[in-house]
Amino acid sequence: MTYTVVIEKAGENFSAHVPDLPGCVATGATIEATMEAMRGAVAMHLDGLREDGEEIPPATTVALTVNVAA
Numbered sequence: 001m002t003y004t005v006v007i008e009k010a011g012e013n014f015s016a017h018v019p020d021l022p023g024c025v026a027t028g029a030t031i032e033a034t035m036e037a038m039r040g041a042v043a044m045h046l047d048g049l050r051e052d053g054e055e056i057p058p059a060t061t062v063a064l065t066v067n068v069a070a
Helices: 031-051
Strands: 006-010 013-017 025-028
Touching: 006 031, 013 031, 025 031
Parallel strands: none
Antiparallel strands: 006 013, 013 025
């Protein structure tokens, strides 16, 4: 399953969350470090849902970019 990850600059580091997995967050010093942390966070989040007998939410979020004139 492929989930969309939103990464934002947060002061001196980066913060990420997965809209389809409320509460699944990670931070890192770089985008790459944040994504590595997020991979672990998603795996842990899904394991927790399974252990609790809850459904795994489908990946439904789509992220696109738009270019506009400055």
